[in-house]
Amino acid sequence: MKTASLLIAACTLVLGGCMTDRTKSLFNPPGIHASDDDTSAAAKSGQIPVTQYYEALDKAKDKKAGDDEIPELVDKGIGLVSAYCLRWFQRLDDAQRRLAMQQKDFNIIRDLGTALLGIGGANSTIVGSYGALNTAYTGIVDNFNEAVLAGPTTAKIKAQMLDMLKQSETRLRCDADSLSFSQAYARIELHADTCTYNTVRSLLDASLSATQANRDPKTGKITSERAESSYQFDDSSAKLRDFWRPKGVVDSGNQGKLTQWLADHGLSSISIPFFINTAQYAPLRAAAVKDLTPKETPCQDG
């Protein structure tokens, strides 16, 4: 029992312990300015944005709008916020991968323990236990490989967050020359508030997709695209649906043509069912029918 516990603890430490330190992570390369030694050059350089910001803050605190020190403070503030945000996402990424691996390894660690207990209690054959041990160990390695490839959600939110920061940064830089110290101070705080847990939480709650999120740089309000309309199914709807799904089966060629038509008319963000079934697009449906469906020719006698 004691042997099993020790071995399980050792496995967990070897595979998991070295991932808790950003400088020794197996999931990501070391951060360029990360070090667990505070006296190292890397750790000192990691403090540069902090030092520069507080120096600029000290110089700007007695200045008025239009003085050079205020845009300098804004510049250093933006630099510090960006550095903090990126480092936060690096730690989040490591943590997410570590968590994914730990969850998957729970059963494997238990199997490993069972196999070892089998040896200690002499209830199983040595060969059988050895096989279980090998299987469990192989499982841990496989799950580590999977964990390295995990983390798309973090990457997606990070891209969205950096885009929001960029929007906020552009606005702040444009306004920097006209801000007083107190206004600049408040705007830097609001800018820093973009990259927070609450914003990430809001992104998730609002179910925003990667390219459709916007954050108002002044109010901090996050908005996403949401299409809403009342139902309407007219003659053009019926023709387009028959073009898209003749006899209820999707015609992939026609689907491609309809999708392209929507894109050509600036409607790539809505789905085909929404286009066909809503009052909002009734006027455009007639045009789509005219462009896409076969022309009816009048019957000619003789």
Added chain:
Amino acid sequence: MPGRVEVIRDVPAEQKARIEDDYRSVGATVSWAIQGNGRWTLTATFPPIGDAGGPGAGAD
């Protein structure tokens, strides 16, 4: 994390199955809510961009 959402109000009950089938064919998840007037509101949720599906995509 779900993606983009489309909402269609005032859907007659007899059209529910057809519209739901249309949305499922493009990879959306569909839910329904009854309105006070006896008609239905559809909410279709697409996978986030980068995953399978999405508005304009076909699931087949």
